Amino acid sequence: MRKWTDGRPGASRRSFLKAGLAGGAALAASKAQAAGDPVITEVQDWNRYPGDGVDVHPYGMPSQFEADVVRRNVAWLTADPISSINFTPLHSLDGIITPNGLCFERHHAGAAVIDPKEHRLMINGLVDKPLIFTMEDLKRFPRYNRVYFLECAANSGMEWRGAQLNGCQFTHGMLHCVMYTGVLLKDILNEAGVKTSGKWVLAEGADASAMTRSIPLDKAMEDCMVAFGQNGEALRTEQGYPLRLVVPGFEGNMWVKWLRRLEVGDEPWQQREETSKYTDLLPNGKARRFTFAMDVKSVITNPSPQAPITHGKGRTVLTGLAWSGHGTIKRVDVSIDGGRNWHTARIDGPSLSLALHRFYYEFDWDGSDLYLQSRAIDEKGYVQPTKNELRATRGENSIYHNNGIQTWYVNKDGVAENVEVS
Amino acid sequence: MRKWTDGRPGASRRSFLKAGLAGGAALAASKAQAAGDPVITEVQDWNRYPGDGVDVHPYGMPSQFEADVVRRNVAWLTADPISSINFTPLHSLDGIITPNGLCFERHHAGAAVIDPKEHRLMINGLVDKPLIFTMEDLKRFPRYNRVYFLECAANSGMEWRGAQLNGCQFTHGMLHCVMYTGVLLKDILNEAGVKTSGKWVLAEGADASAMTRSIPLDKAMEDCMVAFGQNGEALRTEQGYPLRLVVPGFEGNMWVKWLRRLEVGDEPWQQREETSKYTDLLPNGKARRFTFAMDVKSVITNPSPQAPITHGKGRTVLTGLAWSGHGTIKRVDVSIDGGRNWHTARIDGPSLSLALHRFYYEFDWDGSDLYLQSRAIDEKGYVQPTKNELRATRGENSIYHNNGIQTWYVNKDGVAENVEVS
Known part of the structure; x- marks a missing residue:
């Protein structure tokens, strides 16, 4: 029987297989990877060979499968990266x-x-x-x-x-x-x-x-x-x-x-x-000037243009964030039809003053077009306005302090896009 | 006047200076670094040259000056790193x-x-x-x-x-x-x-x-x-x-x-x-068997053997963690004389059930020997025992579920050590 240490020291399973020390296992692994369709009736590779030991990562990093979860900048927004933004x-x-x-x-x-x-x-x-x-x-x-x-x-x-x-x-x-x-x-x-x-x-x-x-x-x-x-x-x-x-x-x-x-x-x-x-x-x-406090605001984070619905009709989890520079969030309303009907979202987790609040709204998607909106209300009773309500009072010259309601349009394929509804 | 872009692209301040493109600045910087004693009357290097832009770190890491803040394993504790521990x-x-x-x-x-x-x-x-x-x-x-x-x-x-x-x-x-x-x-x-x-x-x-x-x-x-x-x-x-x-x-x-x-x-x-x-x-x-719940426990994290007192006598911040598998922490007592006298610590931050609680005790250190202990009490009224109280009921064959009171001895130089007091 081959001892697990054959591929070590310092060799991860990946390099172990690459090194060709276990031809049979490498074959099984590449088969599973190539198939696209998961092979759940077979014993998976990660169940057969040990992973890295505790001497490998003094400071841990995210999984290799999360490589697209990163901050991003928008090159054309600013003249130079040293005076710019890297977005969460x-x-x-x-x-x-x-x-x-x-x-x-x-x-x-x-x-x-x-x-x-x-x-x-x-x-x-x-x-x-x-x-x-x-x-x-x-x-x-x-x-x-x-x-x-x-x-x-x-x-x-x-x-x-x-x-x-x-x-x-x-x-x-x-x-x-x-x-x-x-x-x-x-x-x-x-x-x-x-x-x-x-x-x-x-x-x-x-x-x-x-x-x-x-x-x-x-x-x-x-x-x-x-x-x-x-x-x-x-x-x-x-x-x-x-x-x-x-x-x-x-x-x-x-x-x-x-x-x-x-x-x-x-x-x-x-x-x-x-x-x-x-x-x-x-x-x-x-x-x-000196408009210091950030007014009550919210955004739906999923579904959204970078996170479309990929599972088709049926059970769908809508989630987002709400916050206010005036204290806690008292309520978040959610609409899936562009503001015609509103539903009270479930606020989950601790509700801490001047912190983000997480909200969810679970619904059965019938596959028709969606116009997703969220509207937050804070402990002082401030209600998040529409973008047009903001423009009516402040015009369109502003850059800062836009706390207007955001709309995502979702088509029948689950693809989402940034739109405005009047 | 030299434009800041001279040292770029991709060049951090450090490599900029190393490259010798700004001899005067390099001299000033090395002087400040060599002196040991900070040069606060001079304009510091990081105030003179821009740092990395937002295109450099899609996923951020800790500062280079925090390189010793890492998980550590203890090689002799276990036979192999794949079945071992990396400590927080x-x-x-x-x-x-x-x-x-x-x-x-x-x-x-x-x-x-x-x-x-x-x-x-x-x-x-x-x-x-x-x-x-x-x-x-x-x-x-x-x-x-x-x-x-x-x-x-x-x-x-x-x-x-x-x-x-x-x-x-x-x-x-x-x-x-x-x-x-x-x-x-x-x-x-x-x-x-x-x-x-x-x-x-x-x-x-x-x-x-x-x-x-x-x-x-x-x-x-x-x-x-x-x-x-x-x-x-x-x-x-x-x-x-x-x-x-x-x-x-x-x-x-x-x-x-x-x-x-x-x-x-x-x-x-x-x-x-x-x-x-x-x-x-x-x-x-x-x-x-099936001793599932983790009993009420606490530990002083500073001062401690890896974090001695370096500032000498006077104002000292003692801090630590308390937790219980039975709910929230109601109170933490702290002793600086090995359990003779106890003081109520200040619990700070949210008190969430089955979560860590952070406590502080600020005191004026007179420079004499300290025997630091903390004792947590949870919402069910369980009181953290001494190690000897634990041994009296469970003997000394155990490996698991040691929630006994920890003692750090601190000498006049602020050096701390793991000790037991009877």
């Missing part, structure tokens, strides 16, 4: 936690690689005692863990001008939700002592764009965090390693990454990213 | 979510690599209608998302014979906690129709060990899941991709990975893993 593949995910490797990234001068030993956070401005913290200093403050969504203000921005991008990864994928670990911004501000004249906080990044945004002091003292962890481990490089600001419910651009400085002042700084960018030009030529 | 680095993590790449893995014949298109789940035995499901079939049942801890019954098993392994990664690292996505076991059993004579369910894996365990039907119908997702994305290979059983609160061995068959029967099957293994030999020669 929402159509391939479930639950409310985004795995760290798939959290969308948006940079203004690429992802800074920072040695945490050399990193510092400074607090200056209208404080009693300016301070400089090392990473170790910060980790000596009380730590907290909170699950929050982060949405870029430009998420769904292309949709102001009608259905554009064919897939929820691209229309809604500037969105992720992780458990952050960090300290409260108010705790370190209190350590410095904010003067009574202090009303705003400037957050500044250590990357080459030196990203800077003004945060109202009230928000800073309410629930903002200075975070060094996401989903248990250290922040990822592209999420601001070793330190980022967390501004729950507010637009993602304010969650300054690679955070190196907090300045307390008595008025906003009027930085580029709060004047020429991240403002909303109205029909009358004026611009909405 | 608990001392490097925070919060209650374990990132997918760091979830401990334990195999009995290596990690099976399964093509989901060829994978099937069969239900047979005492059912009205035997069934075979494809992965797509399963995903048409209502889906649920639940956060659960998974602990191997052998976690802390070496500690029965006194303090052994120097680090919570090794003493307690057969433990992880993720959000699972899947369908309810009861839903698919009901689809097959369980006969009234059915009392147990056999779960069988498709790996080369064909892992098999008997699950009481009551538990199967209560809260078990057949899961295909973890933390939003597909299960990882080493966690049973594409399908695993989730048996909340019960010992990890029962959470059969690469799940391919469920057989309903009227009594347990007396498989190897529930007779010669995963039983507890008592002093009288009898063995406890």
